[in-house]
Every structure is written in C-alpha cells, then in structure tokens.
Amino acid sequence: MNYEGFVQEVQRGVKEIIEKELDDGIVVVRNVLKNNNIRMKAISVVRKEEKATPTIYLQNYYEDYQRGRTIKSICNEIFEIYLRGIDNFKTDINIQDISDLEKMKEVIYYKVVNYEMNKTLLSKIPHFKFLDLAIVFYILMSKDDEGQATALIYNQHIAGWEITPEELRDIAFQNMWNNYPVVVRRMEDIVSEMILNDILGDEEWVEAYDDEYDDDDFISEDTEYGEYTYGELKGIVREEVESLKIDDLNMYVMSNTMKLNGAVCITYPGAIKDFAAEHNCDVYIIPSSIHELILIPDIKCSIDTINDLIKDVNRRQLDPVEILSDHAYIYRLETGVIE
Numbered sequence: 001m002n003y004e005g006f007v008q009e010v011q012r013g014v015k016e017i018i019e020k021e022l023d024d025g026i027v028v029v030r031n032v033l034k035n036n037n038i039r040m041k042a043i044s045v046v047r048k049e050e051k052a053t054p055t056i057y058l059q060n061y062y063e064d065y066q067r068g069r070t071i072k073s074i075c076n077e078i079f080e081i082y083l084r085g086i087d088n089f090k091t092d093i094n095i096q097d098i099s100d101l102e103k104m105k106e107v108i109y110y111k112v113v114n115y116e117m118n119k120t121l122l123s124k125i126p127h128f129k130f131l132d133l134a135i136v137f138y139i140l141m142s143k144d145d146e147g148q149a150t151a152l153i154y155n156q157h158i159a160g161w162e163i164t165p166e167e168l169r170d171i172a173f174q175n176m177w178n179n180y181p182v183v184v185r186r187m188e189d190i191v192s193e194m195i196l197n198d199i200l201g202d203e204e205w206v207e208a209y210d211d212e213y214d215d216d217d218f219i220s221e222d223t224e225y226g227e228y229t230y231g232e233l234k235g236i237v238r239e240e241v242e243s244l245k246i247d248d249l250n251m252y253v254m255s256n257t258m259k260l261n262g263a264v265c266i267t268y269p270g271a272i273k274d275f276a277a278e279h280n281c282d283v284y285i286i287p288s289s290i291h292e293l294i295l296i297p298d299i300k301c302s303i304d305t306i307n308d309l310i311k312d313v314n315r316r317q318l319d320p321v322e323i324l325s326d327h328a329y330i331y332r333l334e335t336g337v338i339e
Helices: 003-021 059-066 071-091 096-098 099-105 114-120 155-161 165-177 187-200 203-212 230-243 262-267 271-279 301-316
Strands: 026-033 039-046 108-114 127-130 132-144 145-152 181-187 250-256 283-286 294-297 329-332
Touching: 003 026, 003 039, 003 059, 026 187, 026 271, 039 071, 039 181, 039 187, 059 071, 071 108, 096 099, 096 108, 099 108, 108 114, 108 165, 108 230, 114 132, 132 165, 145 181, 230 262, 250 262, 250 271, 262 271, 262 294, 271 283, 271 294, 271 329, 283 301
Parallel strands: none
Antiparallel strands: 026 039, 108 132, 127 132, 132 145, 181 250, 250 294, 283 294, 283 329
C-alpha cells in the first residue's frame, strides 16, 4: 500500500473508533507546514465542544506499517494520543485566553530556525534575523515528561495584542533566559551517560539512584556486570569513552535546561562569549540540530572539513525538520563576533 492509501485507511479506521467511542467528531487529514518548509500529513479529531485538538503526524506510522504493524494498532494509538492530548489541553492553557496578552505573557518564548529554508513561513510571522538564522516566537501551551505542545505566534496575534515585534521579542527573551538557562556539558559525559543508561536499562531509576545513594552502594544484585558500585561503573565507562577521543579533540554540547530548541542558546547574551573566555580561544559552533549546538574550542581542522561533515549528517541522519544550518560558525575571541 502506498502512502496515500495508508493515510486513507488510517482516516477510515480512526473514524470508526470515534463513531463507536464518542458522541460526535470529525476526522480531518491535512498538510501541515513544518520547520524548513517541510509539509507533513497529519490527522486530527475535531469536536464541537473542544477549542483545540492534537495534531498527530502520520509519516512515522507509515514506516511502522511498512515494518509490519497493523492499521488497527496504529488507529488505536492515534485515538489514545488524542484522548491524552485533550486532557493536557484542559489542564494547561485555555485556548480562549490566547487573545489576552496579559494571560499569555508568561508562556511566550522563542527559538531559532534557518532563514532561507523558512521564507514562506517567515512572511506570516513576526521574526528577527540573526546571522543567517531567524528568531521566531511561540506560546508554550503545555509540557510534560513526554514533550511539549506549542503554538507559533503569527502576525495577527501581535496585531490583536496591539504590540510591536520588538515588544514581543523583549517578552520572549526574558522568559527564555530566566526559565531555561544555558547548559554546557562535555560530549564524553553525555556519551557515558547514554551507555550507562543502556547498561542499567532504566534512565529514571539511574538518576533517582544516583541522588539517593552513595557510590559505595551496589546498583542491584542482578546487574550483569558483577558487583561494581555505581561510581565504579561510571568510572569504567568514562575511561572507555575517553580512550575513543580523536586527537584529544574536545567537544561540548550547549543546550538549555528544557533540552528542546536548545540551539537558541547561540543568541543568549554572553553564552558563547563566556565559553570562549573560559577556554581562551576561538570556538567553532556546530549547529547539530535545532535542539543543541556542539562547541569545539581551538580546533585544528579546516572549516571546509567541518562543513562537509555537517552536510553529510544533515542529509543522512537528521530529521529534515530538525536541521538548523549546513555550516559551522566561528566565534572570534579577539573581536567578540560570531562569523
């Protein structure tokens, strides 16, 4: 079955569930314009008494279907996501309040996207150019352990609020900087943590364990790696990861405490400057995605080599919606300028 046929079957299946489980509801499939001018098919359930409804994208489900998952299973999951989404909307922001700026001020944030790849969208929304990127604004509708729901701010929103783009920018900047500060971590520490989580099998348990117990306590009696303490196991993993470093290349990951849209930290006052000052050198800034930056101080290889690597990763590994840029930036310590 091709993608269009799959979409029709899913729409039909979800409609059957809605007719059985709910009093009313229309199942709508539409093309949604995403970041980087990517258009994706999404399904939604629209009901009269609900002011908002989850947007559920179908591409990943089609890939599941191609690997053998049934249409029925996919439709059931979509219905469950719809129900959970409605509950979240009811407990967070009232959609009717969006027209009231005073009620929205505390949940207005911003992110960065690629300027050239989003020109169609940028013509409809307030934005500011930053390097070859664009600063755009959104309302944080809800958030939980599974992620967040956001609503992009359009020109008609600020017209209704009777504010200028500059006033919107000032609100969003303060919220972002105050609520989601910069976090910088060594790449080796992040990789070590990922390996530890795989070994122990439960990331949340590991974090709770690390907070509650000393390193002298054992992880658990059934750990397959013998009677190592958690601290000893961390040390072993970190030593192995350190041994894999290439030519003592030091890499750091910069994001924010939200871990979403963390590449926005490139715009934070002093974020890159302070990092460069700490290392007393110029810094390569690699836009690994919209969610984080990789910082490399005092790098020896050429900018062309780095750019080729970024393009290859963007093309082969990264979701097109999450691409930020095809090239690196350089912060010059002497001038304090990002090039």
